[in-house]
Amino acid sequence: MDDGIELKDIEFKYRGKGTYALRKINLSISAKSFYLLIGPSGCGKSTLLRVINGLIPNYYHGNFSGKIYLFGKDITGFSVRERTREGISTVLQFPEDQVLARKVWRNVAFGPANFGLAREEIIRRAKWALKQVDMIQYWDHDIMKLSSGQKQKIILASALAMKPKLLLLDEPTSQMDPVSAENFAFLLKEINESLGVTILLVEHRFDEFYKIAHQVILMNNGNIVKIDSPLRIFYTDLPRKLGVGEPKIFSLIKVLKKDRVFKSFEELEKKILLELQDIESLPKKNLANMRDVNKRKNPVLSLRGIRYKYKGNKDYTLKDINLDFYEGEFVAIVGKNGSGKTTLAKIAAGIIKPKSGVVSFKGKPLINSKKLFGRRIIYCPQNPELMLFNQTVYDEIAFGLKNLGFSRDIVHKKVNKIMRFFGLSNLKDSYPLSLSGGEKLRVAIASLLVLEPDIMILDEPTRGLDWSIKLDLVRYLREYLKTSGSSIVLISHDVELLVEVDLDRVVLIDDGKIIMDSHKEQIFTQPNIKSYGIKPPVISTLLQKMDLENIVGLNEFASLFGGKKAWQ
């Protein structure tokens, strides 16, 4: 195949930084191919995309050297604008930051309108691009009223309207629910195959993309560690060792200790099933013997007949919700974007008042909820690292305790204890905002948990994080529960993560109603689970063929083979 883009000896160091973000990168991406770029956070993936689209060195300054060729043409000295004209388009991580006009069609037309095309041509391109992403019916809609998945489709259409030859995407699905992410993956496949657009995609979600990508580029510390087919690269232990994780099916085959590389994914799946058939005594989980999740007494927090409608909305966001949370529980709330999860969490925490219904805390109606904040109930919003503002990690964690009037000695004791617990002791004097993404998240959550609430509600804290960081966080939370007796409610889209956590139960919400409140095995193996925006776990999908569908997590699956937690 022809070279689509070729990078020769690329090096880059951001101005004011001590180390190189990219070191001697040599890369050749074939035209019309689909490349998946993976690596741990901060390894240089986004920097590499910036080098290609020209943001480096035109927008981000620093020491740059090397050559870039696009379809054989040297574009090293080209500006961002010139590179866009040459056919490079980019989709960034957060769709909200790329909403440069409120109307859908204006946003799609925004790019072409900057290049002096005729108005008719701009409109024609906008229509074409929206048709490609199957969003033409939203032509005149307000983009801010669409879901995250729909917004990102519009952003993709905006990139397509520039008629790109090379499409760069930087974690475009990080804000999406699993089903939207899967649809987005199919869309990219379609664009790559039918339009012949070369795709270079940075992603943390592999289960949606590993079958689509032709090649995978693995990066670490500013270097390209390996470029190979998904089958080969994920079969090695490299991605896992670097903390980026791997598609579940590869973890599964590793549990089965198969040490050869397969020619196709079909062969791999077939082999797994054959292996399982050979094992006669695979125990089937008996759901009937499981403890009934709803037959407990004295809830910590109780919601009865909760209804809520946002101002200006015709429909209720929450419709007659009845839900209890008990002491020491680890509960997950799942559902697609816009199903009402965040609203439910805010009402449960007393931040917003329901239009009707009662929220009770330990049997008493929650009236002056503000007085309970920090003492009894804690709600941790999305992107909790946004709240960091103190000079040191110690001060950040101590902030809430000081507000609650604890003595200096007690503050010192509690802060040191939680820092040890969350592995933050060595970062005690660091400036919180200079820490890595995972560390910032741990500081933010530690600064709330140090208040020792009776119940803590976390709203999608793991969005867009590396697999190892996510696992670390839930491990910390689980351990914390064991020692504290608090309850934790985790709102998350991340089914693959949830199935690996020792959850007491899962609450499935859709369209403002509770659809199911049960064990994760029962929820995630529902035949119609996809209609609720939840993608069934990879393991259960595969094991369904073996009548073992009640095993949903790899951890559990691995325990059947001698207890080795290969996925970790």
Place this chain on the structure above:
Amino acid sequence: MAINSYFIYEEKDTFWHRMNVGIKILLVLISIISIWFNLKILLFTLILFTFILITGASLSRFISIIKSMLPFLVIIFLLNSYFYSVLYTDEIYILYPYLTYYGVYLAGITVLRLLVMILVLDFFFITTSPEDLEDFLLKIRLPHSIVLAITLMFNFIPTIYEEISRIKDAQMMRGIYNLSFLKRLKLQVYSIVLPMILSALNRAGRIAEALELSGAPSAERVILTYKGIKLSDVLITIFIILIIISLAFFNYATDNMLILLY
């Protein structure tokens, strides 16, 4: 109505939404200048923009603006009543030595002016989409970089409000409500404003990146939809200007007549 609903575009298809943006700006300028002339014009603009807001948005929106502004307006009224009364001491007292009739009258006018200004600005922003504003500003040949700065500001107001509320939610959980009012206020400002500035700076960087990748700002920028000046726009503006001039003249004439009579 929450503060975050002020000045946010409401998508509707009313006469005021279809009006040319330039004409709307002219109307806003005339109204804001004219309310300083006399009480009759002030009352006229109050009635006019009450009518416009009810027809351009809704009665409930108008009522909720007044309701949410009420505590703020009451404080301004009380403070102004006191200060004007202190300033004009040779007037009739309502409450000696704090309040005079004249002081209360002047404070009332100040509050009315403020209210009208809020209504006028709210009218402009709820009936003008950032896209219409962009096309108008490009039409009058303002550089694209300036146009972008203005329109993006309006585009991102709801997003910024959302972010502030997220930070506020997080900080509220850290025991701030257990402090005394003043300490709480100080900490709230500090713990919300600082992260908000940092987050706004981060967002500004990401938006600038997105703009750069879209080829903006651009000297070749094409105007996509421009709402031209219609006859009805001109007629309504002339009608409003005529009323304001008549009221100004009527006031001038009655004042002179009173002087002649004396």
